[in-house]
Amino acid sequence: MTTQALLQVLASGLLMGLIYALIAVGLSLIFGLMDVVNFAHGEFLMTAMYVVFGMFLFTAIDPVLLVPVAAAALFVVGAAAYLGVVRFAMRAKANQGMVQIFATFGLATLMQGAAQYFLTPDYRSIGNSWLGGKTLNLAGVFLPWPQIFGGLVSIAAFGGLYLLMSRTDFGKALEATREDQGAVALVGIDRNRVFALGWGLGAALVGLAGAVLAIFYYIHPQVGATFGLIAYVTVALGGFGSVFGALAAGVIVGLVEALTAALLPPAMKSIGIYTLYLGIVFIRPSGLFGKL
Amino acid sequence: MTTDVLPFPPATGLLPRRRNQLLVAAAVFAAIALIPFLVRDVYLQNVLVLTLLYAAVSQSWNILGGYCGQISLGHALYFGIGAYATSVLFVTYGVVPWGGMLVGGVLSAAIALLLGYPCFRLKGHYFSIATIVIAEIGLVLVHNWDFVGGALGIQWPFGSDSWWTLQFARDKVPYVHLALGLLAITWFVTFLIEGSRWGYWWRAVKDNPEAAESLGVEIFHSKMAAAAVSAFFTAVGGSFYASFLAYIDPESVMSFRFSLLFALPAVLGGIGTLWGPVVGAAILIPLTEITRSYLGGSGSGIDLIIYGGLIMLVSLAKPEGLLSLFRRKPKAEARS
Amino acid sequence: MSTDTLLTVANVTRRFGGLVANSNVSMTVHRGEMLGLIGPNGAGKSTLFNLIAGTFPPNEGRILFEGQDITGLPAPARCRLGIARTFQVPRSFDSMSVLDNVMVGAFAKVPGSHAARRTAIETLDFCSLAHRTEASAGDLTPPEKRRLEVARALATKPKLLLLDEVMTGLTPSEARLGVELVRKVRDQGVTVIMVEHVMEIVMPLVDRAVVLNLGKVLAEGKPKDVVRDDAVITAYLGERHRAA
Numbered sequence: 121m122t123t124q125a126l127l128q129v130l131a132s133g134l135l136m137g138l139i140y141a142l143i144a145v146g147l148s149l150i151f152g153l154m155d156v157v158n159f160a161h162g163e164f165l166m167t168a169m170y171v172v173f174g175m176f177l178f179t180a181i182d183p184v185l186l187v188p189v190a191a192a193a194l195f196v197v198g199a200a201a202y203l204g205v206v207r208f209a210m211r212a213k214a215n216q217g218m219v220q221i222f223a224t225f226g227l228a229t230l231m232q233g234a235a236q237y238f239l240t241p242d243y244r245s246i247g248n249s250w251l252g253g254k255t256l257n258l259a260g261v262f263l264p265w266p267q268i269f270g271g272l273v274s275i276a277a278f279g280g281l282y283l284l285m286s287r288t289d290f291g292k293a294l295e296a297t298r299e300d301q302g303a304v305a306l307v308g309i310d311r312n313r314v315f316a317l318g319w320g321l322g323a324a325l326v327g328l329a330g331a332v333l334a335i336f337y338y339i340h341p342q343v344g345a346t347f348g349l350i351a352y353v354t355v356a357l358g359g360f361g362s363v364f365g366a367l368a369a370g371v372i373v374g375l376v377e378a379l380t381a382a383l384l385p386p387a388m389k390s391i392g393i394y395t396l397y398l399g400i401v402f403i404r405p406s407g408l409f410g411k412l
Numbered sequence: 413m414t415t416d417v418l419p420f421p422p423a424t425g426l427l428p429r430r431r432n433q434l435l436v437a438a439a440v441f442a443a444i445a446l447i448p449f450l451v452r453d454v455y456l457q458n459v460l461v462l463t464l465l466y467a468a469v470s471q472s473w474n475i476l477g478g479y480c481g482q483i484s485l486g487h488a489l490y491f492g493i494g495a496y497a498t499s500v501l502f503v504t505y506g507v508v509p510w511g512g513m514l515v516g517g518v519l520s521a522a523i524a525l526l527l528g529y530p531c532f533r534l535k536g537h538y539f540s541i542a543t544i545v546i547a548e549i550g551l552v553l554v555h556n557w558d559f560v561g562g563a564l565g566i567q568w569p570f571g572s573d574s575w576w577t578l579q580f581a582r583d584k585v586p587y588v589h590l591a592l593g594l595l596a597i598t599w600f601v602t603f604l605i606e607g608s609r610w611g612y613w614w615r616a617v618k619d620n621p622e623a624a625e626s627l628g629v630e631i632f633h634s635k636m637a638a639a640a641v642s643a644f645f646t647a648v649g650g651s652f653y654a655s656f657l658a659y660i661d662p663e664s665v666m667s668f669r670f671s672l673l674f675a676l677p678a679v680l681g682g683i684g685t686l687w688g689p690v691v692g693a694a695i696l697i698p699l700t701e702i703t704r705s706y707l708g709g710s711g712s713g714i715d716l717i718i719y720g721g722l723i724m725l726v727s728l729a730k731p732e733g734l735l736s737l738f739r740r741k742p743k744a745e746a747r748s
Numbered sequence: 749m750s751t752d753t754l755l756t757v758a759n760v761t762r763r764f765g766g767l768v769a770n771s772n773v774s775m776t777v778h779r780g781e782m783l784g785l786i787g788p789n790g791a792g793k794s795t796l797f798n799l800i801a802g803t804f805p806p807n808e809g810r811i812l813f814e815g816q817d818i819t820g821l822p823a824p825a826r827c828r829l830g831i832a833r834t835f836q837v838p839r840s841f842d843s844m845s846v847l848d849n850v851m852v853g854a855f856a857k858v859p860g861s862h863a864a865r866r867t868a869i870e871t872l873d874f875c876s877l878a879h880r881t882e883a884s885a886g887d888l889t890p891p892e893k894r895r896l897e898v899a900r901a902l903a904t905k906p907k908l909l910l911l912d913e914v915m916t917g918l919t920p921s922e923a924r925l926g927v928e929l930v931r932k933v934r935d936q937g938v939t940v941i942m943v944e945h946v947m948e949i950v951m952p953l954v955d956r957a958v959v960l961n962l963g964k965v966l967a968e969g970k971p972k973d974v975v976r977d978d979a980v981i982t983a984y985l986g987e988r989h990r991a992a
Binding site for chain 2: 832852856860864901
Binding site for chain 1: 481483530533534535537538541544548549553556672675683715716718720721722
């Protein structure tokens with residue numbers, strides 16, 4: 121591999137990795153908050169992609185401008201999923217972990233089915249957007265603008281998340297709830313409200329990622345499954361609950377995937393990250409940055 | 413689980429409640445065996461075959477997931493190993509499917525043991541996600557392995573109907589009986605295990621591993637044993653499925669959808685129970701198959717809406733499964 | 749009471765990170781005796797308990813059971829040798845019936861389910877839980893759960909039974925029944941180590957007491973001597989007992 125080609129691989133891997141981190145961070149945030157793995161996370165992503173696609177279709181507003189709209193829409197979806205489903209799953213007396221897995225799995229399947237039924241299983245894509253199909257030539261390394269935009273959105277989102285967690289009352293309430301669920305009730309924080317907002321926030325983050333992906337990726341009812349699995353791998357790699365572990369793990373996943381794709385046949389491109397994931401959790405059962 | 417109160421248990425022989433369970437099972441399975449003679453519609457017979465198959469494989473999943481509490485979402489791997497071992501042995505080497513069943517089962521159990529070493533160190537969600545990832549790796553490898561047909565899969569040759577090669581082109585009834593036999597065997601094996609030391613140990617591991625250890629339960633061995641048995645019968649199910657379809661490709665036997673389909677009936681009917689997977693499959697499979705054919709072809713999404721809705725509803729409203737609705741009457745049953 | 753040694757804890761140290769939970773602890777337990785393990789909160793009682801039961805190994809020192817070095821043995825192996833325990837916070841198998849819970853214990857020594865069932869039924873009867881045999885363990889009241897813990901441990905046919913605060917949280921009348929049960933267990937020839945907070949219960953019951961403080965053995969001897977020991981009074985028993 122020439123230096124040029126290697127740089128190309130690393131740069132596109134890095135950009136994709138930042139997007140993966142953005143997909144994964146909401147999942148990690150929710151887990152850190154309340155020990156629930158949302159198996160419908162990929163379907164949240166799919167929903168965001170369809171939201172952007174639909175808005176673009178009917179209003180012709182460019183997807184770049186729709187990014188905040190997708191985040192807002194997903195905030196509502198996330199909070200609704202908590203209030204309508206997960207809240208009840210947490211009341212189970214026995215086998216709570218199992219109930220949570222299957223309740224969110226049920227939600228995922230339902231969302232997939234609904235997308236298929238109402239929006240057809242067709243693959244769709246957004247043509248003619250500001251960034252779609254355009255690339256930046258950086259001294260011979262070609263970077264697609266949508267991915268660059270995605271990387272920037274991701275960095276901005278992590279920056280915002282950092283400020284939110286460290287500077288605001290809501291961030292402190294989140295942190296406190298993460299640390300000790302019992303104690304927060306004593307100081308008058310409404311757990312349910314924090315959880316609902318946490319789910320909203322987690323979903324809004326994946327909404328950002330979905331809006332970015334909608335610019336350059338095919339949109340279809342199963343799209344969540346692919347990215348969902350990458351998100352679980354990323355989160356497990358970074359350590360469940362670790363927000364900045366997700367950032368590091370996302371970048372690692374992006375780089376490893378790009379390298380595998382360059383070295384192995386395209387059909388095998390996911391082998392690299394899966395193997396990496398297994399290798400790491402077998403050595404460190406709670407991920408790279410896990411607290412467990 | 414409920415157990416009978418017996419001030420003076422018999423030294424040998426079956427307890428009355430266990431004996432009654434056997435009698436009920438025999439009656440249920442005998443009744444099912446008669447269905448294909450009454451319902452001649454080939455489509456409905458097909459649905460019946462699938463229902464029995466999913467009940468059997470879900471029962472196998474239940475051994476590890478329901479009794480031992482290790483939620484695997486990668487059982488499609490073992491199903492695929494059974495299907496592929498049988499197909500390759502039959503199509504390439506002319507080994508009859510009965511042999512393939514055994515080879516696939518043993519191979520799967522061996523792989524489950526091998527994977528168990530690292531995987532059973534993982535807890536909770538980490539374990540479940542690792543099982544998904546491993547099954548996905550298996551799927552990608554099979555896709556790219558030309559010896560087993562790659563993405564194209566394996567077509568079984570057409571031959572005359574025979575119990576030897578398990579090929580029945582004209583008549584579905586033998587498949588019903590084969591699937592029923594598989595279900596009866598997995599049910600009976602689970603029944604035997606449930607009453608044995610392993611069954612108690614597995615449930616103890618699921619409920620509280622620390623307490624189990626203090627009572628002499630070797631947790632790792634328990635999980636390994638459950639995984640091996642579970643993988644064996646899942647592979648036998650895959651083997652049967654291959655001969656039923658007479659054509660397999662990676663997506664049609666190993667996709668993630670199958671891992672989910674093996675867990676769902678057990679979850680729906682009642683995890684860690686003898687009849688849960690059967691009840692769950694009896695509701696889930698006909699419902700989705702029939703809505704699929706009457707409310708639009710496969711891919712309309714209706715089946716997914718029904719799965720998803722049902723699973724969500726049951727796991728929220730009746731986490732112990734639908735069987736628990738009837739759980740208040742065990743006494744009447746035990747007294748007979 | 750025989751002077752035959754059943755358990756020897758020799759110079760055992762256990763650290764958690766920087767914290768030394770047990771420091772150079774040594775003690776012996778004689779066959780057939782009832783030993784009280786007491787000390788204020790954080791004295792290292794639970795750690796010592798877990799070291800004997802095999803929940804985790806010590807950093808230094810050795811543990812001998814019937815003369816055999818069991819320092820490196822994990823909990824299940826120790827259970828088969830004859831060490832059983834209860835948990836401070838009851839850990840019942842909540843999806844199983846009371847009988848099934850106890851059968852898990854019985855299977856430690858007998859492989860067959862008929863024999864295990866028989867052992868379990870006898871044990872439940874012995875622990876006055878026969879009337880709850882069929883109940884789901886999750887539905888038991890807190891005192892019943894404690895009894896279940898004892899029954900489950902006894903079903904493993906132990907030589908040494910470790911009781912971790914089995915009387916805590918019981919009403920006086922429930923505690924009296926508990927004391928009765930523990931006496932019965934000892935009369936069966938089982939050696940008992942009790943960790944207990946409630947002095948009024950444990951002192952009349954045990955033959956000998958070991959007092960831990962700050963991870964070290966502070967005093968050891970007959971209950972009536974231990975309660976008069978000045979160091980013990982200052983460290984642990986405090987004003988309340990001096991007044992009493």
